[in-house]
Amino acid sequence: MTSGSETLQNAPDGRPLDPLEALRHERRVSAALREVGVALGTTFDLDDLLELILAKLTELVEADRATLYLLDEGKKELVSRLVVGDKVRSIRMKLGHGIAGIVAKTGKSIRIRDAYNDPQFERDWDVLTGYRTKSMLAAPLKNHLGRTIGVIQVLNKQDGHEFTSEDEAILSALSTQAAVAIDNSRLFLSLIQKNKQLLDTTEQLERKLQDLSLLLELERRTARATTLEELASAVLGQCAQACEARGAGLLLSEEESGDLVEYAFDTKNPESLQRIGVKSREGFLGASMAQADILSIDQADTDPRWNANVEGTFGFAVTSVLAVPLDGESAPLGAIGLFSHEGSGSFDDADVSLMRLVSANVSTAVRLFNANRSRERSERLTSIGRLLSQVIHDFKTPMTVISGYTQLMADADDRRTRHEYSEEILKQFDVLTAMQREVLEFARGERTVFVRKVYLNKFFADVRRQLALEVSGLPIELSFQVDTKLVARFDEGRLARVVHNLARNAIEAMGEAGGVLTIGARLDGADLLIFVEDTGPGIPKAIEGQLFQSFVTMGKAGGTGLGLAIVKKIVDEHRGTVSVTSSSAGARFEIRLPQGGNEDGAAAAKKASGTRKSGRPAKGSHVKSPAR
Numbered sequence: 059m060t061s062g063s064e065t066l067q068n069a070p071d072g073r074p075l076d077p078l079e080a081l082r083h084e085r086r087v088s089a090a091l092r093e094v095g096v097a098l099g100t101t102f103d104l105d106d107l108l109e110l111i112l113a114k115l116t117e118l119v120e121a122d123r124a125t126l127y128l129l130d131e132g133k134k135e136l137v138s139r140l141v142v143g144d145k146v147r148s149i150r151m152k153l154g155h156g157i158a159g160i161v162a163k164t165g166k167s168i169r170i171r172d173a174y175n176d177p178q179f180e181r182d183w184d185v186l187t188g189y190r191t192k193s194m195l196a197a198p199l200k201n202h203l204g205r206t207i208g209v210i211q212v213l214n215k216q217d218g219h220e221f222t223s224e225d226e227a228i229l230s231a232l233s234t235q236a237a238v239a240i241d242n243s244r245l246f247l248s249l250i251q252k253n254k255q256l257l258d259t260t261e262q263l264e265r266k267l268q269d270l271s272l273l274l275e276l277e278r279r280t281a282r283a284t285t286l287e288e289l290a291s292a293v294l295g296q297c298a299q300a301c302e303a304r305g306a307g308l309l310l311s312e313e314e315s316g317d318l319v320e321y322a323f324d325t326k327n328p329e330s331l332q333r334i335g336v337k338s339r340e341g342f343l344g345a346s347m348a349q350a351d352i353l354s355i356d357q358a359d360t361d362p363r364w365n366a367n368v369e370g371t372f373g374f375a376v377t378s379v380l381a382v383p384l385d386g387e388s389a390p391l392g393a394i395g396l397f398s399h400e401g402s403g404s405f406d407d408a409d410v411s412l413m414r415l416v417s418a419n420v421s422t423a424v425r426l427f428n429a430n431r432s433r434e435r436s437e438r439l440t441s442i443g444r445l446l447s448q449v450i451h452d453f454k455t456p457m458t459v460i461s462g463y464t465q466l467m468a469d470a471d472d473r474r475t476r477h478e479y480s481e482e483i484l485k486q487f488d489v490l491t492a493m494q495r496e497v498l499e500f501a502r503g504e505r506t507v508f509v510r511k512v513y514l515n516k517f518f519a520d521v522r523r524q525l526a527l528e529v530s531g532l533p534i535e536l537s538f539q540v541d542t543k544l545v546a547r548f549d550e551g552r553l554a555r556v557v558h559n560l561a562r563n564a565i566e567a568m569g570e571a572g573g574v575l576t577i578g579a580r581l582d583g584a585d586l587l588i589f590v591e592d593t594g595p596g597i598p599k600a601i602e603g604q605l606f607q608s609f610v611t612m613g614k615a616g617g618t619g620l621g622l623a624i625v626k627k628i629v630d631e632h633r634g635t636v637s638v639t640s641s642s643a644g645a646r647f648e649i650r651l652p653q654g655g656n657e658d659g660a661a662a663a664k665k666a667s668g669t670r671k672s673g674r675p676a677k678g679s680h681v682k683s684p685a686r
């Protein structure tokens with residue numbers, strides 16, 4: 059056995075080559091190397107390349123056959139990749155065993171004159187095939203990092219000669235080229251694979267992004283929906299578009315009646331959402347809801363669950379169906395579905411996973427929607443109760459006035475006076491009607507503060523007449539300090555309630571002991587200032603800090619503690635403020651109502667009031683505020 063690469067130009071029989079023959083040989087070698095070099099740059103098929111290399115090799119070194127092995131690093135085996143001159147296609151050899159195995163392990167070439175004389179040669183293969191191996195030449199395939207990736211082996215030089223060092227040099231050159239080809243191809247394949255992985259990842263990411271933006275959009279739209287119809291059409295339109303469905307449906311039970319309703323959406327008619335009354339288990343959505351399971355059906359028209367009342371009323375023939383139940387607390391609260399895939403004809407796994415996400419989203423939205431609705435209803439009922447108690451509280455004023463005038467009427471002889479008194483009584487009925495209207499408007503979800511120009515002169519004249527009835531029989535003096543030329547802007551009926559509540563508290567505080575009740579009104583900057591002052595004992599210290607809260611009362615047998623809470627609420631509705639100062643010499647409540655600086659404002663009204671006849675009805679405006 060010899061190894062290495064002497065480049066002696068000898069003929070196969072050992073005699074030196076004659077120069078002409080040597081030159082021809084050189085030419086053939088360099089032509090073959092060139093051909094392989096060109097093929098390396100132009101042929102991408104690895105098998106073609108390797109076949110060319112092996113064919114050239116067998117021809118140049120005049121071998122009987124040649125084998126190219128690749129190293130399987132994992133299994134530590136050499137596996138034949140290509141064989142020239144033999145029909146056998148697959149040979150496996152352990153690393154370190156047999157000639158090729160030793161070459162792969164050591165990374166060095168081996169040249170043998172007679173294999174059977176070499177102890178490292180394993181005859182198994184010859185025994186199996188009947189071939190008689192004699193001379194051998196094997197060289198490692200090394201990649202650009204110098205790692206052995208395989209072995210090329212040639213057997214039996216023709217005419218019983220042995221392989222020369224010249225042959226070894228040729229094998230070494232061609233194995234380098236084969237290694238380059240293999241390396242390139244592996245690099246190329248791994249690049250393609252990486253590229254494919256990248257494409258797959260990008261595709262998955264894009265899909266996830268689409269799903270996410272769909273969910274985000276759904277959340278935005280469902281949050282804005284004020285009715286179930288709005289919620290349904292927002293959800294269904296989005297889903298149908300995302301999954302290429304011709305139509306979509308949402309099955310829900312109505313909150314108050316508990317009846318099942320299916321909202322059916324048709325992409326060709328997106329404006330008109332159909333509302334179909336459905337019985338339990340009817341149609342595909344009914345079945346999905348009843349079974350609490352996903353249904354994915356390709357031939358819906360022949361399916362026993364197809365229902366004329368539901369699917370039959372769609373404006374198109376329902377072919378494929380994907381129905382997903384909406385999770386409820388114990389049982390599904392409905393179902394959502396897609397009808398007739400417009401592309402492939404059936405819904406795929408991606409559609410199923412998207413609809414699962416959507417159904418979770420929609421069931422949360424529906425539950426939230428129902429919870430909001432029932433909270434709003436119960437809040438409104440509570441507020442109606444509160445408003446009613448306030449209105450009933452303030453019924454006291456018109457009732458007192460009516461009862462006062464009724465008594466006066468009973469004693470009045472002359473008809474004209476009785477007529478005057480009856481007018482006053484009728485006015486109080488208007489006050490009562492207005493208060494009743496306030497409650498009813500609120501129950502309907504409206505809330506109106508009727509702000510308009512009010513002539514203070516007339517407003518306080520009415521207050522004075524009514525209070526006179528209330529203090530009659532008590533040692534209480536009424537004093538008014540009102541800028542009577544002033545015209546201000548506020549809700550007359552409600553401000554009257556404010557003044558009466560404050561005045562009644564003052565009268566109650568002074569009681570039998572008596573005193574002076576002073577009521578005043580004037581402009582203070584841009585505000586209308588109204589004050590109610592008494593000479594009573596002042597506010598009890600214990601409740602000073604919570605005076606304007608409901609049910610805070612002290613020192614009164616029949617007090618409910620609502621009077622000042624009503625005052626505060628009405629002042630708030632006018633965007634004004636209320637404050638109190640108190641001492642043992644009495645209490646003073648001050649109300650400030652902003653009048654704004656516009657032409658309709660108090661300042662302008664004051665200017666105009668000198669030239670205007672009083673009593674003319676003033677133009678009003680409604681300030682709407684949301685019902686609480």
Ligand SMILES: Nc1ncnc2c1ncn2[C@@H]1O[C@H](COP(=O)(O)OP(=O)(O)OP(=O)(O)O)[C@@H](O)[C@H]1O
Pocket residue numbers: 451559563564567592594595596597598601605610611612613614616617618619620621622623645
């Ligand atoms: N001018 C005042 N002088 C002294 N204390 C007052 C005066 N105004 C209010 N208060 C105190 O504030 C409490 C709360 O008044 P508020 O009008 O809210 O309820 P109330 O008068 O007790 O009952 P209601 O008005 O509902 O019949 C009164 O109970 C009283 O103790």
Ligand SMILES: [Mg+2]
Pocket residue numbers: 559562563620621622
């Ligand atoms: Mg009171």
